[in-house]
Amino acid sequence: MTGLTGPILTVEDLRVRYGRVEAVRGVSFDAAAGELVTLVGANGAGKSSIINAVSGLVRPRGGRILFEGRDITRTPAHRLVRSGLVQVPEGRQILATLTVEENLRLGAPRRAGIGEVYGRFPVLAERRRSPAGTLSGGEQQMLAIGRALVARPRLILLDEPSMGLAPRIVDEVFGVIGEIRSSGTTVVLVEQNARRALRAADHGYILASGEIVHSGPAAELLGDDRVVQAYLGVET
């Protein structure tokens, strides 16, 4: 929030382990208020584990996570949602048997946020009484994002929002992400579509095997030949 001199999110030496597999091996990064930060890297680099640790779904093995200066390393997900930190999970995870409106009301402490979301996504307003499972993939992604926005978060974590969507819909999703960021909400974006994510971001972190191997302003990373050749591949 304004008035805080430090970053809105600070992750220090984060470690996540599943059984004997160490998915995240001492990752540190931060996000300043209003910034769009992206974590990119190949499948299995540990991106989703980091997001799940920050949002309270996975308990870290080590390290510290600070949100607006408060230690949230062991805070459960449902409390973080109420304090302004929400996740849009990988694979959307909308509740297919609930209606569109019920999905939104789950995320909303009050009803006020729902009107705003309908304003931003008119298609959701049209389909408000339909089971969310009947929406198209793109509409479901809008619902997943809308469901996060009803809580009026100050930090939103997006995990692979473009996954499995048609190119035209991907454009739409990135458009929405830009709008969220313009409205002042801090965004942490995890993407396999690294080039696209870095173009949208202020700051980028490149992950490989659970560690950050490069970081810097997104434009610099995109201009760095070593990074482009090793991690971003040839542009098609």
Added chain:
Amino acid sequence: MDVQQLLNGLFVGSIYALFAIGFTLVFGVLDRLNLAHPAVFTVAAFVGIELVAVGGLSIWAALPVVFVVGGLLGLVIEQVAFRPLKGRADAHFAGLISSIALAGMFIALLQWRYGPDTKRFPAESFPETTYKVLGAQVTGVQVAILLITIVLAVGLHLLVGRTRLGRSMRATAENPTAARVVGVNVDRVSATTLAISSALGAVAGALFAMNVNSAQLGMGGAIELKGLAVIVVGGMASLPGALVGGLLLGLAEVFTVQYIGSSWRDLVAFGLLFLILVVRPQGLFGTRKVREV
């Protein structure tokens, strides 16, 4: 059609339905079979009798107390039998076994407190008045059984369909992780679901004891299989299915006793349920695939 037998079937059936609704609620929301449910049914019958016999309450005042006692037992079941095991890979099976163990403890405590003998309500606990319905004799307790079942079933239906808690329950039923992502406190939903389920099971137990004016340590075992059969026939996790299934079982039992003979009761009743499953394997109200994602 014999109206008296039809009504008797509905009275017994609505107790089965109430029991089965609680049973299937936990299965549907938490994906767990709570085999301590029949023990709650039994405990509630003894507690109900004690409240009237020793506490001096009327049977009508005892019922809300039994409801609350059942709810508290549900919280105990959640804390003791399910929560400590929830992170395990075999949480389904582990929870099943630990709920059986807890049921055994509940019954052991009953036996320690009340001994092995059948307990009855004191004389004159029940209103004398009977009502004439289409030529059949109906007691006040029987009317109450039907009304209470309807009120609780409709109340639960509204709770699940219309309230924030209900949405959280349905979200948890479909996908607990997704529910957590949007801010649902899944642990609290689990505890509340078991409390509601057990409160319903407890009222069923007290009503059952009133209907036959007795409570026995083994009464839970008798209704356990019926409850399981009813929720399978109704469609696993379906609340309307449990209601209709319970009523059908009650009617089948009563008519079998009337027209074929009491020793044929279970054979015919369960045979009918079996036939329904042959025709409709997913149960009366079940969908072929409930869980997705």
